[in-house]
Amino acid sequence: MKKLLSACALSLVASVTMAADTIKVGVLHSLSGTMAISETTLKDTVLMMVEDQNKKGGLLGKKLEAVVVDPASNWPLFAEKARELLVKEKVDVIFGSWTSVSRKSVLPVIEELNGLMFYPVQYEGEESSKNIFYTGAAPNQQAIPAVDYLMNDLEVKRWVLAGTDYVYPRTTNKILEAYLKSKGVAEKDIMINYTPFGHSDWQGIVSSVKKFGSEGKKTAVVSTINGDANVPFYKELGNQGISAEDIPVVAFSVGEEELSGFDTKPLLGHLAAWNYFQSAEADVNDEFIAKWKAFIKDDKRVTNDPMEATYIGFKAWAKAVEKAGSTEVDKVRPAMYGIEVANLTGGTAKVLSNHHFTKPVLIGEIQEDGQFEIVWSTEKEVAGDAWTDHLTESAKIVANWQDPKINCGNYNTETKKCSGQNY
């Protein structure tokens, strides 16, 4: 135990004596455990961005230095490692987290220590922290436009909302249910189903979807099924003879990276909604893909939406640092608002005062090579809304960190108050 203490003390001394002549970029993505599959890619993306920035001469005349830690898909460990990054390593910014629960775990630590984190994954919304920028899609930047597309372009009348039982699908489906009802869809035309993580026996559920879809009205499945459970789900759909033309499935969690582990045959023609597809035709995108393949030294690796979100977040942060002339959180944060960076689909992403970004919404059909054919997109970028307008409780809440009169992430427009602020 003495050894332990002295080891701690030693590492402490080491971190104090470290000279602060680099800008430290913390990377908080799981490199082991169940989430490593998805998160390792994002770690590599940040490393690539850091290397890229250094080639351009760094920031403010300093080199960037990436500090990578492994929270091992263990949620309490996310909080511990975040603290390690901020206290021991004294990083200037953190790029990290994938699952909502890991973000929720990290959030109190980041707020307490006044850190700055960029969260790159589509999520359920209902949050706007002073210290976190959400570079992925909020529900109104993914789920709602996708449903609009199905409703207007495919004339879908009956809806199956199928998801894995955790907070993102739960919230998304709550929002979608309210939205559909507001569009006049009857209760009996909505079927909601939840399954556990890694669910593999889909026979019964697919069969009931099939029955639900055979009532004569055009039916679609809105899938928030997570990761592993998707392969057996699509396989079962294919085997039970449900093709994308009969009952299309639009997925919010199936991207290029996930498809690279699939036998794509049963998936052909099914849909996904994202803010970015590798197949997007833009010069910046071609450049990004080429750079990524060179960096990772693998010609077969694909790019995906969370990578683009990481890219946007990094670019916006770098721009804000230059604008603020400092990496101090209290200076960078105000500098972030209104910053515009080019996204990878040929448009621009603007940082909003609710810590979300403007993003285009794209719908893609799955192709045989695991890529998406973009079949629909919004006319222009959609502004991310932290608090959905379709649930009564959150409709009255707004987030605005720029307006001095509000200056909080959950301002209740009825009581004119912000609750639960730690600062």
Added chain:
Amino acid sequence: MLLRFTYHSVLRLLFVFAACYPFNSMAQDVLVPVLSEGNGSIEDTVPTIASVSERLAGAKLKEVAAIVNELETVGGTQVLPLFQALIDGDLFYTKGDKRIVIAKRIDSSKQYLLKDAISGDELGTVEKKKIRKVKTNNRLRSGIRTTIARLHLFSDDVSLRQGAISNMSEKLTQDNVNLLLQAKQTEKNKSVRASIEVALAMYQLDAGERSEKLAAIGLLKGNLDPTVRNKLATVVESESDKSIAQAAAAALKTIEGKITFYGYLETLFFGLSLGSVLLLVAAGLAITFGVMGVINMAHGEMIMLGAYTTYVIQLLMPNHIALSIFIAIPAAFIVSALFGILIERGVIQFLKGRPLETLLATFGISLILQQFVRSIFSPLNRQVATPEFMSGALEINSVFSITYNRLYILVFALLVFFILQLILKKTSLGLNVRAVSQNRDMAKAMGIRTEWVDALTFGLGSGIAGLAGVALSQITNVGPNLGQAYIIDSFMVVVFGGVGNLWGTLVGGFSLGVLNKFLEPATGAVLAKIIVLVGIILFIQKRPRGLFPQKGRAAE
């Protein structure tokens, strides 16, 4: 025995496959009532196939739909290949001269073989860069499919005609009905005729006289097709004539009754199918745990190794997916069995008589094996293709079908089970295994090399886990966590069925599977699983030795 089975089933499978998926032969040039204007107007104002199709180059999705409609009227059956290519995603245009071509990728290279979409002339090969895809989406495809169905109505192929009718009966426009009437007169095949009559009867429900309507309802009574049911349901709701509405309601009730019956059958099959998976994953454990008394926490990883073996074999022979599965069966058995023997010799033999320690040590091994495949194959899931004979479903009627992959796995599980029984009961290895499991010291005294028997038994149990891996690769992900997902389930099955009793494992697996599936619709998947787990925990308190306890001396 095994070989004979495989050979036999291949034949059968091929037969079934051929019956259900005929080659998509293009319809012959059977007439389609395309009305030629024949007013002799000037040539350049009359749209030709070429002039219309050429507009597909670079067309936006909305424009494509209009062009397709125009092509149908202008081209008729001549544009069938073009439509088919459009559905299959093979329709491209050349970037240079905007020519509409059908492009097929040559194996997995970047080269594409081009054919003219209309004339069918070969145009040589080009690189992907030179061509661009004509955009389609689901809606367009389903529209084109109906068009193709119309063209297939007079095809020589019975199943094509059948498919065309079922497609058309969903969209009973006046045009389609006229075509169906026309087809009815020439149709010779009984079942196709019946389908046409059903479709026409549904049309009668809208357009017919009262007596025609009643006759139509009589015809439709007991028909399970969902379109029929929906039609009847709308009649019940909207028909003003009471007697017709009543007749329709009665017919609907018969149909609903039948559907409920088939619903139970379907759930039963789902349960048996889940049970067969449980039986497969637990059978190996029943040997190592039940017969040897060894708690092998790495059992799940033996399954995983079997699944990865299937993956590797497929990698080695990418062009023979179906064959690769049959090769994977013995290969997975051998790989997992070898790993099993290695584990037994390397670790377990030193822990004889200390089952709790074996549990911990094998758990350690399972962690190592997981990381091992993660290092070799990456943590990403690997893709194992499903051979054609295992995709799709055996359609018994339109509300009850059995998916082939599940069916074959059910058969496979039973086969493995009976072969295992045979080995244990009829071979000298089985005799030795049973002797050692009943009284180790006595067996040793009789000259049985118990260590050798232990290693082989463990190998056998692990090998069967490997077989389970081959089956699982067909229904779920092949990844490092594959085994973890099944380990608790398989222990439950063995303990529930009764340790040391293979029949117990069989009954345990199937009854848990069926129970789970009958609970699922009422409670949802998660709660069903929880209820089953808690049920087993309580059951074991009541009967600690499971369903079929081992009797006699060996029990203690």
Added chain:
Amino acid sequence: MSSSLMNKLGHDRQAFLLSDTGSKVFLSLLVIMSLLVIVGNLMIPETSALHISTYTVTLLGKYLCFALLAMSVDVIWGYCGILSLGHGAFFALGGYGMGMYLMRQIGDRGVYGDPLLPDFMVFLNWQELPWFWYGFDQFWFAMLMILLVPGLLAFVFGWLAFRSRVTGVYLSIMTQALTYALLLAFFRNEMGFGGNNGLTDFKDIVGQDLQADSTRVSLFVISAIVLAFAYLLSRWILQSKFGRVIISIRDAEARTRFLGYRTESYKVWLFVYSAVLAGIAGALYVPQVGIINPSEFAPLNSIEVVVWVAVGGRGTLYGAIAGAILVNFAKTRFTAIFPEAWLFALGGLFVVVTVFLPKGIVGLLAKRNKKNNGPDNKVAEADV
């Protein structure tokens, strides 16, 4: 025959005497560490090299909670031969008890400002607080539940299992099924425990700001005190007549039963005691790490605890504690350096310890000490 049993008991008393030196070392280390942390974190300014950061304090606090959990497993495994692969369940239940108290303390400071409902219930449209959340706004009630719920579950489970003589590996598998069933149940959002996200974003505990350094140090010190107290209590219990019977059950259950002891009630009470310890560990763990979620129920976690005990040395309380701290320290270091290799190392550790070091590190040290007292060939004992 019974003389060999007496010998065993005598041998174990020896082990206890030996453990007395161990206890002294352990308790003094604990006191020194606590003092160091208080001084190092609160009194030495942050700029000094000797300052102990809050990060280190919470890390050490976490280790102490794990140590308590490991000790609770050792009490039943090392002394009674019951291998529980589901102790994580009791740990997590205790944690959820504390988590629910902390959630209620948030009051109307949640993002939706609802005075009664926690945030996750508000956005899932729950109208009222489920019945089982009532009372958790009171600290005493929450503390009571933290003791009661794991204890009760252990009682029911143990009573059923031990009465029908489910033993050995069967029991291990059943405990694993128990924690697995709870894992699935707590993942369900309908259960009202926050589903996969669990409970988080705590603000304060008995009026103290959870983010203040002083609170963190206090929590650490309380963990240390609880650990020391639980250690002494466990030692006392195991050295009492009750403890003697427990050990004889481990070594020869049938014989003990034939001597007239109702072995199942002894086992049930020890199991309950152990579960309550695990629950307390969980309750201390949650405010220090700031989150409780269903993954704590994962069977893997419970098995890992068993390994800590095996590595440290089962059958000696301080062995279990040392094992927990050593393995976790190694994990913190190891995953930082080679994340990929950690599972290899952990798996290897399992195999090596069970095959070569059945008594763990402490056993290894003890063996060396005992060479003077004559050879000791009894390395492994029958567990079933």
